[in-house]
Amino acid sequence: MRWLVCAVIVLLPVALSAQHVSIGPQVAFGDYREVSSDLHYRGAGAGVKATLTWKKFSADVDLSKVKYKPQTSAATADFDASEVDVRLRYYVTGPVSAELGFINRKMKPEFEAQSVGAVTLGARMAYVLGPGVRMSLNGGLLFGSKFSGGGTTSALGALQLGLGITVDALHGRVLVTGDYGFQRFSRKTDDGSGALPAPIQQSLGRVGFAIAF
Amino acid sequence: MRRSTWLLALPLLCAAPALAAQTVQNATLRRAQQAFDNLDYRQALTTAHASLRERLTGFERARAYELLGFTYSGMDSILKAVDAFKQVVLIEPERDLDPNRTSPKALSAFQVALTQILVIRQLRVDSVNFIGGQGVVGIRYTVTQPSRVVTRISGGTLGSMRIDSTVANGQVNIRWPARMPNGDPVPAGNYNVVVDATVGQNTFSASQPIRITHGAVDTLPHLTSLPGYTYLPETEVPPKSWRPMGLALVYSGIALAGTSALSHGDLGSASMREGGVIGGGIVLAGFIMTLKKPAPQPARGNILYNSLLREQIARRNTEIAQENTRRRQQVALSVVPLPRAGGGR
Numbered sequence: 001m002r003w004l005v006c007a008v009i010v011l012l013p014v015a016l017s018a019q020h021v022s023i024g025p026q027v028a029f030g031d032y033r034e035v036s037s038d039l040h041y042r043g044a045g046a047g048v049k050a051t052l053t054w055k056k057f058s059a060d061v062d063l064s065k066v067k068y069k070p071q072t073s074a075a076t077a078d079f080d081a082s083e084v085d086v087r088l089r090y091y092v093t094g095p096v097s098a099e100l101g102f103i104n105r106k107m108k109p110e111f112e113a114q115s116v117g118a119v120t121l122g123a124r125m126a127y128v129l130g131p132g133v134r135m136s137l138n139g140g141l142l143f144g145s146k147f148s149g150g151g152t153t154s155a156l157g158a159l160q161l162g163l164g165i166t167v168d169a170l171h172g173r174v175l176v177t178g179d180y181g182f183q184r185f186s187r188k189t190d191d192g193s194g195a196l197p198a199p200i201q202q203s204l205g206r207v208g209f210a211i212a213f
Numbered sequence: 214m215r216r217s218t219w220l221l222a223l224p225l226l227c228a229a230p231a232l233a234a235q236t237v238q239n240a241t242l243r244r245a246q247q248a249f250d251n252l253d254y255r256q257a258l259t260t261a262h263a264s265l266r267e268r269l270t271g272f273e274r275a276r277a278y279e280l281l282g283f284t285y286s287g288m289d290s291i292l293k294a295v296d297a298f299k300q301v302v303l304i305e306p307e308r309d310l311d312p313n314r315t316s317p318k319a320l321s322a323f324q325v326a327l328t329q330i331l332v333i334r335q336l337r338v339d340s341v342n343f344i345g346g347q348g349v350v351g352i353r354y355t356v357t358q359p360s361r362v363v364t365r366i367s368g369g370t371l372g373s374m375r376i377d378s379t380v381a382n383g384q385v386n387i388r389w390p391a392r393m394p395n396g397d398p399v400p401a402g403n404y405n406v407v408v409d410a411t412v413g414q415n416t417f418s419a420s421q422p423i424r425i426t427h428g429a430v431d432t433l434p435h436l437t438s439l440p441g442y443t444y445l446p447e448t449e450v451p452p453k454s455w456r457p458m459g460l461a462l463v464y465s466g467i468a469l470a471g472t473s474a475l476s477h478g479d480l481g482s483a484s485m486r487e488g489g490v491i492g493g494g495i496v497l498a499g500f501i502m503t504l505k506k507p508a509p510q511p512a513r514g515n516i517l518y519n520s521l522l523r524e525q526i527a528r529r530n531t532e533i534a535q536e537n538t539r540r541r542q543q544v545a546l547s548v549v550p551l552p553r554a555g556g557g558r
Contacts (some may be wrong), residue, residue: 029487037481127464129457130502135495137464139471159475163468163488165495180491182472182483199477205487207494 020053022175024210028064031203032081034113039075041068041113047206049177056091060101062179064206068113079112081105083204085181087120095125099140103183105202107148114200115148116185118158132168145185151198157186166210175210239264239273245280257284275304282326286319294319298326306332306419331358333408333419338550344430345398345544349388352406354419356381360412369402376406391425391546398544401427403551422551430545432537435530439522447516448509461499465492 026047033040047064062085069078087101101120107113122140129135142158160183167176185200237243245260261280269277278300285294301308301323310323339351356362359382366389367373374394377387391399407420438444469488476483 029490031484031487033477033480036479040481042484125464127460129461129495129499130505131508133457133498133502135461135464135498137467161468161471161475163464163491163495165491165498167498178491178494180468180488182468182475182488184475184477186477197479199479201477201480201483203472203484203487205490207490 020212021051022210022212023048023050024175024177024208025049026062026064026177026179026206026208028066028204028206030066030068030081030205032066032068032113033199033201035198035200038072039113040071041075041079042071043068043078043081045080047208049179049206049208049210051210058089058091058097060087060089061085062206064204066204077109077112080108081113081202082108089124092123095127097124097126098122099124099138103142110148114151114187116145116200118142118145118185120160122160124162132172134166136162136164138162138164142183142185145187147185147187147200149189149198151187151189153185153187157188159184168212169209173212175212177206177208177210179206180204181206236270237273237276239267239269241267242269242273242277242280245277249280249284254284254288258288271304275301275308278304279308282322283319286316286322289318291318291322291325294322295326295329298323299330302326302330302332306334306417327357331356331360331410331412331415331417333357333362333410333417336406336408336419336421338406338421338423338548340549342545342547344540345546346390346392346396348546349390350548352376352387352389353384354408355384356408356410358382358410358412358415360410360415363409363411365407365409366399366404367407368404370400371402371404373407391548398427398546399425401425421553424549424551426547426549428545428547430540430543432540433533435533436526439526439529442522442525444519444522445512445515447512447519449512449515450509451507453503453507455503457502458496458499461495461502465495468492 026049027044028047029042029044031040031042043066045064045066047062049063050061052059063083064085065080065082067078067080070076083103083105085101085103087099089097089099091097099120099122102118103120104117106115120140120142122138124136124138126134126136139161140159141156142153142160143155145153145158160181162182163180165178168174169176181202181204183200183202183204187198187200188195189198190196237246241260241264245257245264248254248256248260257280261277261284264277265274278297282294282297282301285291285297310320312320315323334355334357336354337352341348341350343349352364354362359380362377362379362381362385363375364377364387365373365375371393376389379385393399403422403424405420405422407418410417465488469485469492472483472485472488
């Protein structure tokens, strides 16, 4: 293990020297709904966003922790949603890139809301608005969804949509970032009496900055 | 006095001051000229013959014979006049009479004299500069009788080298490339262009000294641009456009509309707060980018044009480099005729 850490410390700067890397904090704010409109939460938190670009490949890693508070009387307890969103991207043509990744969202306390994990597959379109200003639109499906409380989704029942912007500042050394992500799981549960809809939906906005090197 | 005598005397009267300015030192010859000027032909003949028996310079001897020629012409003794003019031409082959100032009788006697003797006259070598092997030296002369004429160059380390051999009469023009038999340029130095004319037992030679010098051939400068062609800017600022704003609206609209459309019906109306904040930021950025001066974009046509221009200049410079390499191996020949010491014989 010690050798592995040493190798990473030595090789990482060399590996990064030929790539574009950015990392920085973000402020996250979200809207979470589950099962029915009665379970409605809103909250804010913090996150970290890291990006890596190498040739036609790029990767985004988003970590966020949002403290959701009930917005309706039916929802009684706060909970924290910690989410990991990893996406690997390959440039295809024009503005289009293909995306593959996974999300994992854990709730704490565990049974106040559904923890979820899924593989994401989609596409992204990027466009340069002007010097140093880029925006992107992405969308895709969430496959293999697993929920802490059980339940399933159909093949097209879980999907996501996103919008992003980065603005270069200080000659590209600092990036101002803004991301919006929408997820919907058309989850269904079956307690023996037949399938019951128990959808999950989250809108998450993140605004922050990143250091590029 | 007869009219012809006056015509005959006129040129000498006019030429008298000029003759006096020459170096006629012999007193007898001066008396002969004086007698001729006074139209006393018998005295002129006697005194001129007497002067020829004295010690004279070549110039004085030629003047004495010329005086005899004019006097005999004036006395209508054409044969004797021709003989006298022959001697003049033999002594000074380049001698010519001014047709405007000489009597027809004397002129015709002089022309007859020229045809009866073999001389090479008016040998001229052009002063030229050229690159060895790419130019010629012009050589001209006049031969007075049909004869075998050999032109050669002698001197320096060359020895003697034949340039031309021909049977000619009258004016001859030769174009000499100034090359050795092996093709090399003639080495630098002082030479004589010698023209030998032969007819029967008669021979005549005339020569013209020349100086040949060698120099380096000028090389061509390399090009940094082609005349009439200038590089074009490789970037150009596109005109302002509402495209950034439009695309920002489209992207944001798709995201917000998609959120609304994909929202599950059981969960109530979808929250637009998060998408609205980010979408609003994007629309604001698009609006700013629309107002902002667009960034310069690569002008592909100009880049291609500049590339072709650079290629063309590089190709031309390669040709110039090759040409300069060739020129550095060449020799610039300079041929200059030198003052002649004397006539032919």
